[in-house]
Amino acid sequence: MTDTAQVAGVPAAPSPGAGVLAAFEAATGFMPVDEGLALYAAAVEAAQRTGLPLLEVGSYCGRSTILLADAARQAGTLALTVDHHRGSEEQQPGWEYHDASLVDPEVGLMDTLPRFRRTLHAAGLEPYVIALVGRSPQVAAVWGAPLGLVFVDGGHTDEHATADYEGWVPHLAPGGVLVVHDVFPDPADGGQAPYRIYLRALAEGFTEVSVHGSLRVLRRD
Numbered sequence: 001m002t003d004t005a006q007v008a009g010v011p012a013a014p015s016p017g018a019g020v021l022a023a024f025e026a027a028t029g030f031m032p033v034d035e036g037l038a039l040y041a042a043a044v045e046a047a048q049r050t051g052l053p054l055l056e057v058g059s060y061c062g063r064s065t066i067l068l069a070d071a072a073r074q075a076g077t078l079a080l081t082v083d084h085h086r087g088s089e090e091q092q093p094g095w096e097y098h099d100a101s102l103v104d105p106e107v108g109l110m111d112t113l114p115r116f117r118r119t120l121h122a123a124g125l126e127p128y129v130i131a132l133v134g135r136s137p138q139v140a141a142v143w144g145a146p147l148g149l150v151f152v153d154g155g156h157t158d159e160h161a162t163a164d165y166e167g168w169v170p171h172l173a174p175g176g177v178l179v180v181h182d183v184f185p186d187p188a189d190g191g192q193a194p195y196r197i198y199l200r201a202l203a204e205g206f207t208e209v210s211v212h213g214s215l216r217v218l219r220r221d
């Protein structure tokens with residue numbers, strides 16, 4: 001937990017129970033703890049207010065999914081998470097974020113689905129998750145139900161980030177929350193594609209709810 005003092009009269013942001021937090025911290029992935037807690041708070045708020053499912057693009061090994069699943073569980077809804085499980089560009093062999101333990105030796109390609117499933121099972125959160133295995137734009141194109149939250153944490157090229165935004169934002173219910181990860185206004189800190197969809201969201205009527213590191217929480221009424 002952070003050492004932020006609680007302001008009198010202001011309810012503390014919801015935080016996950018010890019077991020969920022431990023499972024999140026132990027999981028393989030790319031979500032820092034402080035940003036994860038901000039994602040969790042946004043997910044609890046969106047799930048409880050809208051009662052609608054929460055959707056993630058970029059399941060990877062289930063690290064952030066744990067938080068969305070626990071938020072969904074509390075609100076009596078579900079977390080949906082989309083990934084082809086073959087890894088992003090920067091996770092392929094020879095690239096900076098490659099993890100050789102995630103290659104399926106029989107197929108010779110990345111396969112993060114087995115670890116994803118073990119992680120959600122061990123956290124006791126499997127009943128609150130629907131894993132959609134496929135390419136995000138293709139799943140979005142056949143999706144038909146309103147969503148309370150869309151969390152964009154998939155491919156970091158402009159092609160992928162733009163397709164995630166254009167594919168999923170139309171499914172967001174009025175009052176729904178859009179969360180974008182890896183937003184770096186300064187190119188020295190990281191790629192610009194998530195930053196560009198964040199700017200586009202602001203230009204298209206979303207307002208900023210909170211900022212935590214590279215995590216941006218937006219809402220459109």
Ligand code: SAH
Nearest residue numbers: 029030058060064083084087088136154155
């Ligand atoms: N949220 C995760 C990290 C996600 S990493 C965590 O908390 O650790 C990004 C993931 O996006 C990778 O698993 C990759 O396979 C997936 N991805 C990239 N482009 C995609 C696309 N077009 N469709 C589906 N998944 C995609």
Ligand code: MG
Nearest residue numbers: 030153181182
């Ligand atoms: Mg990320």
